[in-house]
Amino acid sequence: MRTFLRIALAVVAALLLFFGYTLVSTGYFRSIEPEFDGRVLDSVALAGAEDITIARADSFAIVSATDRRGFPAPPQEPGGLYLIDLGTRDFAPVPLTTAFTRPFAPHGISLFKTEGGYRLMAINHAGGRHSIEVFSVQDRKLRHLRTLTHPSMVSPNDLVMVGEDRFYFTNDHGFAGGVGKTVEDFAGLPLSTVVYYDGEDYREVAGGIAYANGIAYDPRRELLYVAALRRFSVKVYSVGKDGSLSHIEDIPCGTGVDNIELDEAGNLWIGAHPNLLRFIAYAKGKRDIAPSEVIRVEYRKPGDFTVERLYLEDGRGMSGSSVAVPWGNLLLVGNVMDEKFLVLERNLPASPR
Known part of the structure; x- marks a missing residue:
């Protein structure tokens, strides 16, 4: 009996520690006080504008949008890619993929400048299958080039192009579904990965990440950044000439x-x-809203960085923020499954005379 009680107490203690860790590590106790030095310039009606990227040289943005209100949405609603003209104050999204007749539920996107225009890649989850759709962008028009599939695309979330045919993508889970995926989420297990495609072959170049999400590449410093959503941090890697990654450090973001x-x-x-x-x-329809936040990280060198909060609200303005793209004093903020995304106008400090 005593042995049984000891085991039972140990199990209860372990469960309490697990639940306590889950609550703390997911920000459950964090208070949300609205914070933003600026105003909402526009609220653009477009459901599930999850990712946004900018062609700065040509003053336009591409938005990846999928209606995810039926989360986890099998089958997902048809999605699309849209263009926003940043040369005007008219932020109406222009559909780019109306001629793309295949099932399309875009997620992460990446844009790469070429001699004749741009190459665009989008992760596609249509029909519960994973692929990467490759497009060319010329004169602000889209043309589908090919579809990429591979067994390494276990649960692709985001990608970043480092050449016309070379890119990295994140798998946000090690398990594709079932109990394993649920345990991975709540326990924060570091089972997700980064995969590199060199134009011919796919290979895993980083692992041990707790929910690998967004990914970005700095070509000037040859650094790759990966969001570890479940650990509230950004992982920093140096990029080798062969595409290999060497972990430098994690930036805690809170x-x-x-x-x-x-x-x-x-x-x-x-x-x-x-x-x-x-x-x-x-996301499961059990709450009407979810908080949104935007941060900026200035990374100078290992151990020398600044994390600044720019926007925070409880979700009444927009729920579930997933991306923030600056354009001058404007900030385009997208989300996972709200019915609109926001264009914020920041109050910038006056330039010294």
């Missing part, structure tokens, strides 16, 4: 980091989920 975009100076702009459990409840 929030559930999602997609990463870089500005001209190499700073990281990240849409984030400050309370993951509240976001999961929202």
